Structure formats: C-alpha cells, structure tokens
Amino acid sequence: MNPWIEKLYAIAGRKQRVIVGLMSGTSLDGLDIALCHITGEGLHTELSVTHFDTKPYTDEFRSRIREIFAKRTVDQQVLSGLHAWVGQVHGTFVNEMLQEWGKSPGEIDLIASHGQTVFHAPQSLTGNTDYPNSTLQIGDGDQLAVTTGIITVSDFRQKHIAAGGEGAPLAAYGDYLLFTAKTETRILLNIGGIANFTFLPAAASRKPCFATDVGPGNTLMNQYMQMRMGREMDEDGRLAAAGTVCPPLLKALLSPDFFALPFPKTTGPELFNLDYLFDAQKATGTTGLTESDVMATLCAFSATAIVDAIRQTLSEAGNLLTRVYVSGGGLHNPALMRRIKTGLGELTVSPFNELGLLPDAKEAALFALLANETLAGNAANAKAIANAPAVCMGKISFPE
Numbered sequence: 001m002n003p004w005i006e007k008l009y010a011i012a013g014r015k016q017r018v019i020v021g022l023m024s025g026t027s028l029d030g031l032d033i034a035l036c037h038i039t040g041e042g043l044h045t046e047l048s049v050t051h052f053d054t055k056p057y058t059d060e061f062r063s064r065i066r067e068i069f070a071k072r073t074v075d076q077q078v079l080s081g082l083h084a085w086v087g088q089v090h091g092t093f094v095n096e097m098l099q100e101w102g103k104s105p106g107e108i109d110l111i112a113s114h115g116q117t118v119f120h121a122p123q124s125l126t127g128n129t130d131y132p133n134s135t136l137q138i139g140d141g142d143q144l145a146v147t148t149g150i151i152t153v154s155d156f157r158q159k160h161i162a163a164g165g166e167g168a169p170l171a172a173y174g175d176y177l178l179f180t181a182k183t184e185t186r187i188l189l190n191i192g193g194i195a196n197f198t199f200l201p202a203a204a205s206r207k208p209c210f211a212t213d214v215g216p217g218n219t220l221m222n223q224y225m226q227m228r229m230g231r232e233m234d235e236d237g238r239l240a241a242a243g244t245v246c247p248p249l250l251k252a253l254l255s256p257d258f259f260a261l262p263f264p265k266t267t268g269p270e271l272f273n274l275d276y277l278f279d280a281q282k283a284t285g286t287t288g289l290t291e292s293d294v295m296a297t298l299c300a301f302s303a304t305a306i307v308d309a310i311r312q313t314l315s316e317a318g319n320l321l322t323r324v325y326v327s328g329g330g331l332h333n334p335a336l337m338r339r340i341k342t343g344l345g346e347l348t349v350s351p352f353n354e355l356g357l358l359p360d361a362k363e364a365a366l367f368a369l370l371a372n373e374t375l376a377g378n379a380a381n382a383k384a385i386a387n388a389p390a391v392c393m394g395k396i397s398f399p400e
C-alpha cells in the first residue's frame with residue numbers, strides 16, 4: 001500500500017487530530033493560520049485552537065492577486081502561474097509559522113487549506129444556466145503538500161457545488177457542529193469582505209439552521225478607500241463617521257435584484273465593486289458627494305443589508321429571543337458596529353470570542369474542522385442544515 005494512504009488511514013482512525021487550518025480572505029490582508037487540536041467528529045467535535053497568527057501579505061502579493069481578482073477577463077498565463085505560486089507561498093508561510101511556534105511538520109497530521117478565491121460565479125450572478133454554479137480558489141494543494149511534507153486537504157468548495165450548492169457559505173457546517181445551543185437561538189455574523197451569517201435555532205424554532213451571504217461587509221468601503229484615498233481601509237471607521245448618509249444613494253445601493261433573492265444566497269466583489277457604486281451614483285445624480293459622505297453611505301449600506309437580513313430571518317422563525325455573535329474584520333470598525341447595534345435594537349450583540357474561540361481564527365479553524373469531517377466524520381453529520389448538501393468536502397494531496 002502507498003505509505004501515505006496508510007498514514008492517512010491511521011490519522012482517520014484516531015480520536016484526536018492536529019490540523020493546521022488556512023484561510024485567505026477577500027481583503028487580502030494575509031494568510032490566517034490556526035493550529036487546531038480536534039477530538040471526535042460531528043456533534044461530538046471538540047476543537048481547541050492552540051496557536052493562531054496571520055502572515056501578512058506583501059504589496060507585491062496583493063497586486064499580483066488583484067491583477068485577476070473578481071475580473072471576468074484575465075491573462076490565463078498569469079492565472080496558471082498564480083495557482084502554483086500561491087500554493088508555494090502558503091506552504092512557505094506554514095513552514096515559517098511552525099518554526100516560530102516551535103513545532104515540527106511531523107507533529108501535524110493535516111493541513112486544511114481554503115486557498116484564495118479569485119472568482120465566485122453562482123448562476124444568480126451570471127444569469128447563465130448553460131454552466132452550473134462555479135467558484136475558483138487558487139493555491140494548489142499539491143504545492144502545499146510538497147512544500148511542507150504534510151498531507152493537505154484543499155479546494156473544499158467544489159464538492160458543495162457538485163452536490164447542488166453555490167460553494168458557500170461553508171461556515172454553516174462548523175457553526176452547526178460547534179455552536180448549536182438548545183436554549184439560545186444564535187445568529188453568528190461574520191463581517192469580512194462579504195457579510196454572511198449562520199442562523200442556529202434553539203429547539204423551538206419554525207425555521208431550521210441555515211447560512212447565507214447578505215451583501216457587502218467591508219469590500220466596498222475598502223475598494224473606495226484604496227481608489228480615492230490610497231489606503232487599504234477606513235481605519236476605525238473614521239472617515240465614515242465624519243460623513244453624512246445620502247438617502248437616495250443608499251436606497252439605490254439597496255435596490256438591486258440580489259437583495260430580493262431568497263436565502264440562502266452567495267455573492268462577492270464580482271457584484272459589489274466600484275462600478276456598482278458608480279452606477280448607483282450616476283442613477284441618483286450624486287456623483288459630486290464628498291469622500292466622507294460616500295463612506296458614510298457605504299457604511300450604512302453594509303449595516304442596513306445585515307440588519308434587514310437578520311430581521312427577516314427572525315420574523316420568519318417566529319421572533320425568537322436571539323443573541324448575535326460577531327466575527328470578522330468589520331467587528332473592529334466602530335462606525336459600522338454602531339449602526340448594526342442601533343438597527344438590531346433589542347437584540348444582544350456580542351463579540352464572537354464570548355463563545356470561546358478567537359474571532360479572527362474562526363474561518364481558518366472552520367477549514368480544519370471540515371478536513372476533520374472529511375477524514376473521520378460522516379456526511380450525514382450535516383443533514384440538519386437547510387439548503388446545504390450533506391457532503392464531506394476537499395481534495396487530498398500527498399507530499400510524495
């Protein structure tokens with residue numbers, strides 16, 4: 001037998017596994033690396049993140065990805081090169097991080113790698129039913145396995161699509177297994193480039209667990225800051241807080257078809273980009289707004305889309321007493337959080353770390369958990385999640 005298959009078989013048969021989860025989000029700030037100790041599987045999973053850090057990307061890395069990111073037309077030679085190169089960079093980051101943490105590759109059972117999303121194309125975006133839903137994450141798993149010497153599970157979203165989903169949000173799988181509570185209905189809201197949430201009902205709900213994207217989180221604010229101010233983000237929401245919301249522009253931003261689609265749905269910067277903003281400004285005669293007024297309106301746009309989606313879900317579920325737990329970089333933007341808290345009024349809004357996991361580590365840990373399910377779990381562990389295929393996800397790469 002191939003010794004790596006023998007090794008994989010042994011890892012799958014153990015009660016506890018050590019898995020390094022990797023996530024590279026749309027904000028391109030860096031590679032999130034979470035060293036996870038996972039015991040059991042399914043609803044009996046226990047996950048502990050013993051080490052977490054983000055390896056920051058260089059400006060060169062960011063500009064190489066932006067050459068193809070969310071673009072319909074790209075240079076295929078660049079795309080092909082980036083797929084291999086990002087895998088190598090991520091592998092090198094893992095090696096460096098393990099060394100910093102005083103860990104050897106031999107102590108790690110698996111790497112679970114999300115890769116870098118460069119295009120997300122559900123049919124709701126393309127309007128073209130000749131092709132299925134599709135999504136593309138680069139950073140080849142074979143490169144990671146060869147660079148690190150560690151068995152790597154990668155490219156998780158493809159199985160979700162093959163089984164009828166849109167490839168996202170995958171957070172539902174981890175959220176359901178780790179954070180379901182019998183006595184508390186929970187919304188786990190993640191505000192990354194795109195905002196998404198998982199609805200986790202307590203026993204008495206009319207609506208089952210599900211997860212959905214809701215619209216932009218930080219992506220439009222970031223893109224505008226990069227283009228107009230030469231900055232990666234609006235630090236602490238200062239520019240947005242200094243401006244005034246423009247109601248006609250806000251209304252136009254909230255009007256496109258995406259917001260009328262039923263849950264669950266997914267999206268990305270392929271829709272929510274600067275053209276989207278400029279079209280809305282032209283349509284409302286608001287092209288002359290100051291930068292701070294545009295930022296205030298974009299901030300209100302993200303907050304309103306989030307609040308409306310949560311309120312709609314809770315009204316459909318019978319207005320259960322619910323607590324909202326927030327993760328993702330948007331948590332660090334006070335202007336955005338103020339608007340969300342005001343909009344959610346009576347609901348308690350708490351940082352996600354109150355559930356015992358570092359918010360910034362949540363997504364990297366999710367992929368470790370998904371790899372754990374692929375090796376040791378059962379696809380049926382996910383069957384209670386609505387509109388999400390009950391499948392085990394990811395492709396397995398050996399170092400040799």
Ligand SMILES: Nc1ncnc2c1ncn2[C@@H]1O[C@H](COP(=O)(O)OP(=O)(O)OP(=O)(O)O)[C@@H](O)[C@H]1O
Binds near residue numbers: 026195237329330
């Ligand atoms: N202090 C801060 N002030 C304002 N915004 C902040 C702050 N810290 C983080 N952010 C926002 O959070 C973003 C990073 O969030 P996060 O790392 O969750 O995104 P991501 O994982 O790349 O996105 P996604 O989940 O969509 O893939 C930053 O680009 C910025 O917009």
Ligand SMILES: CC(=O)N[C@H]1[C@@H]2OC[C@@H](O2)[C@@H](O)[C@@H]1O[C@H](C)C(=O)O
Binds near residue numbers: 167195
């Ligand atoms: C295609 C893709 O990469 N989608 C991401 C993105 O970032 C946030 C939101 O859009 C979410 O749907 C998803 O990531 C998380 C980890 C998910 O699948 O749950």
